[in-house]
Amino acid sequence: MDSVYSNVVVEASEHPVSAATKFHVEKLNLHYGSFHALKDINIDIPQNRITAFIGPSGCGKSTFLKSLNRMNDLVEGCRIEGTVMLGNENIYGDMDVNHLRKRVGMVFQNPNPFPMSIYDNIAYGPRTHGIHSRQKLDAIVEKSLRQAAIWDELKDRLKKSALGLSGGQQQRLCIARALAVEPEVILMDEPTSALDPISTAHIEELALELQKDYTIIMVTHNMQQATRISSKTAFFLLGEMVEYNDTEKLFSMPEDKRTEDYITGRFG
């Protein structure tokens, strides 16, 4: 069954999704105008695990990540074909995009807190989803900051501007902001590339902790980071997903020569 939503063409999947699969992606192709940016991507992304996307610059990692919560929809000339199942729902089917983005949150490379207080940064999402009770918002703010392991640092300065925080604190605040609307999945696009090693370690520890309750998908340029924290790794090259395997296997016994060349530093 085909359906057309603005610039997006999709077909329903013929294959049911197993319980442990969070995203089931089938024959995903994405074009920016005449440029074929993602070529026939097929992947099952497990629930409650960290999955890493690696590959050289421009190979399509971010494009693929963004296609998992329809962030490419607004890009002019972008056309997507194929199936992306979240659980049993096709995200390019009838799903409301705001509802999808509530279920699939995103954290970007550069921490991007809103120019408002720490409290309001976290309360922003819940408020847009209709929660206005002070008591409920207080509870959400505390819970989200605790989950992001930053409550103790920030609890006495909730009314202060988020822009006064360090880069690492801002990134954990952005993770807390994503958690505040109770997503199922958190997409992270190179979340530590703008951070120092200590802040990076904090985010990695946090991601390892969060995978108990959330599915995490992370684009990273740092192969050590992928080996440290991810269960699965997908290697992308020129818009193709060349190899996808358990992280340990992909890095110790790559099946494709291109993967081997990349992880051993022969290019990229």
Ligand SMILES: Nc1ncnc2c1ncn2[C@@H]1O[C@H](COP(=O)(O)OP(=O)(O)OP(=O)(O)O)[C@@H](O)[C@H]1O
């Ligand atoms: N909005 C856009 N319009 C046209 N082309 C785009 C757009 N966004 C990305 N591209 C192109 O699609 C390809 C994949 O880009 P993408 O950002 O997904 O790569 P990436 O692997 O995440 O790279 P990096 O590691 O440098 O962030 C690149 O050739 C890029 O120039």
